[in-house]
Amino acid sequence: MRFVIIGGDAAGMSAASRARRSDPELEITVLEQTQDVSYSA
Amino acid sequence: MIDDLVVRQADVFRNKMGIEVLTDHRAEGIDRVGRVVTGKGPQGVFAIPYDHLLVATGATPIMPRQPGWDRPGVMVLKSLDDGRRIKAFLASRPVRSVVIVGMGYIGMEMAEALRAQDIAVAMVKPRPALLPWLASELVETVSATLEKAGVAIHTGFDVAQIVDDGDRLQVMAAAGASLTADMVLVAVGVRPNSDLAAAAGLALGPDRSIAIDAQTRTSDPAIRAAGDCADAFHAVTGQRTWIPLALRANRTGWAAADDVCGKPVTLPAVVGSAVFKVFELGVARTGLTAKEAADAGFEPATVTIHTASRAHAHPGASRIQVHLVGDKGSGRLLGAQMVGREGVAHRINTAAAALHAQMTVEQFSQMDMAYAPPYGPAWDPLLVAANQLIKTL
Ligand SMILES: Cc1cc2nc3c(=O)[nH]c(=O)nc-3n(C[C@H](O)[C@H](O)[C@H](O)COP(=O)(O)OP(=O)(O)OC[C@H]3O[C@@H](n4cnc5c(N)ncnc54)[C@H](O)[C@@H]3O)c2cc1C
Numbered sequence: 532m533r534f535v536i537i538g539g540d541a542a543g544m545s546a547a548s549r550a551r552r553s554d555p556e557l558e559i560t561v562l563e564q565t566q567d568v569s570y571s572a
Numbered sequence: 573m574i575d576d577l578v579v580r581q582a583d584v585f586r587n588k589m590g591i592e593v594l595t596d597h598r599a600e601g602i603d604r605v606g607r608v609v610t611g612k613g614p615q616g617v618f619a620i621p622y623d624h625l626l627v628a629t630g631a632t633p634i635m636p637r638q639p640g641w642d643r644p645g646v647m648v649l650k651s652l653d654d655g656r657r658i659k660a661f662l663a664s665r666p667v668r669s670v671v672i673v674g675m676g677y678i679g680m681e682m683a684e685a686l687r688a689q690d691i692a693v694a695m696v697k698p699r700p701a702l703l704p705w706l707a708s709e710l711v712e713t714v715s716a717t718l719e720k721a722g723v724a725i726h727t728g729f730d731v732a733q734i735v736d737d738g739d740r741l742q743v744m745a746a747a748g749a750s751l752t753a754d755m756v757l758v759a760v761g762v763r764p765n766s767d768l769a770a771a772a773g774l775a776l777g778p779d780r781s782i783a784i785d786a787q788t789r790t791s792d793p794a795i796r797a798a799g800d801c802a803d804a805f806h807a808v809t810g811q812r813t814w815i816p817l818a819l820r821a822n823r824t825g826w827a828a829a830d831d832v833c834g835k836p837v838t839l840p841a842v843v844g845s846a847v848f849k850v851f852e853l854g855v856a857r858t859g860l861t862a863k864e865a866a867d868a869g870f871e872p873a874t875v876t877i878h879t880a881s882r883a884h885a886h887p888g889a890s891r892i893q894v895h896l897v898g899d900k901g902s903g904r905l906l907g908a909q910m911v912g913r914e915g916v917a918h919r920i921n922t923a924a925a926a927l928h929a930q931m932t933v934e935q936f937s938q939m940d941m942a943y944a945p946p947y948g949p950a951w952d953p954l955l956v957a958a959n960q961l962i963k964t965l
Pocket residue numbers: 537538539540541542543562563564565567571572597598599600628629630631632649650651678765768798799800801816817818819821847
């Protein structure tokens with residue numbers, strides 16, 4: 532099962548981390564157009 | 573340091589959490605039938621299959637299209653790279669004056685940061701009111717604070733074009749006025765990054781945000797959306813709304829993950845709680861303004877009061893202004909706004925809780941609130957305002 536996330540900031544990385552905690556088997560891929568993920572404005 | 577803002581680096585997600593993070597990868601298309609995302613990355617085009625897709629593309633600053641807005645020295649602030657660009661520009665030359673186009677919270681926060689470096693700041697906007705959603709007495713406090721801090725306010729200044737003036741920039745209004753600056757910061761608002769979703773045929777909500785349900789699902793159940801690109805239900809109106817803020821982004825991200833992992837999820841509605849700091853002032857709101865209430869079919873009554881931020885005679889007290897909106901028909905509390913040097917940011921959350929609970933102004937006025945002299949008067953400013961508002965309902 533593959534979970535693909537477009538956008539690696541507040542919403543996208545929250546989802547990625549939470550999904551990993553719930554399901555160690557899930558394949559999680561984040562696509563982020565910049566070099567930065569999860570910054571806080 | 574800008575890089576201190578990065579909460580967690582991509583490597584931590586990759587190595588410690590087993591999350592594949594592909595930076596420099598821009599998604600450009602969603603094939604909903606084949607369940608594939610396509611786009612461009614450092615190795616050229618990519619096509620990545622999905623079982624579940626989350627669109628968390630956020631929002632983009634609105635950039636006007638008149639001549640000259642593409643000049644170097646015309647900046648926006650959204651991403652870390654924008655911040656790096658602004659810092660590099662400020663370091664690369666003597667910047668004595670900046671024109672900020674737009675007077676929202678980001679513009680005001682930038683005004684404060686620039687004044688702290690002793691840079692002259694002028695803020696311009698086409699419409700007459702500084703913060704159009706804020707009650708007029710509260711606006712007066714904000715503009716007095718800006719002026720005292722040396723920020724020039726030009727309302728009714730509709731920028732027509734920006735032209736080079738030697739090393740500097742000239743910002744010209746449609747009506748003929750002009751301002752000279754070393755840098756122009758554009759902060760006129762954001763729009764949701766929903767083009768990808770729209771091109772894939774997903775249903776859109778207010779302001780072209782992506783419409784989602786209480787499980788964050790879009791009109792295609794294999795695709796969820798979260799954060800600034802997605803809409804929300806408003807707890808006061810029951811209608812769809814678009815209010816792009818950080819808590820909601822984090823919360824919808826969690827909800828999307830839970831839904832993908834098969835956990836039960838029901839996203840709560842929003843009430844639009846927000847706070848920002850402008851010099852020594854806090855400015856906060858939750859719920860509806862009187863105009864939004866009227867537009868939603870309520871019959872709004874309002875009250876604006878001011879009290880001291882601390883008990884009578886407690887040293888260091890300042891003024892807190894409270895504006896409440898209630899509904900004449902039902903007696904419900906519909907919204908609250910506050911401005912003050914202290915005691916504003918967290919006090920607004922009491923009103924937010926009342927909105928979530930759909931309290932009447934009467935019920936709100938009966939709430940048991942904490943009191944000690946350093947933190948407020950015995951009758952909390954919110955209660956003073958509620959007691960006044962009851963009389964007009
Ligand atoms: C200066 C500033 C101050 C702020 N202050 C506050 C505050 O005090 N309180 C508050 O609540 N909110 C604040 N906000 C708003 C807050 O930052 C946002 O609500 C939050 O960042 C939204 O997170 P998000 O993940 O939905 O979207 P974003 O942060 O916009 O992230 C979206 C990500 O998706 C990426 N992306 C977009 N399209 C693609 C694509 N096609 N392919 C790959 N990647 C893509 C982008 O590069 C970006 O990294 C502030 C915003 C700014 C700019």
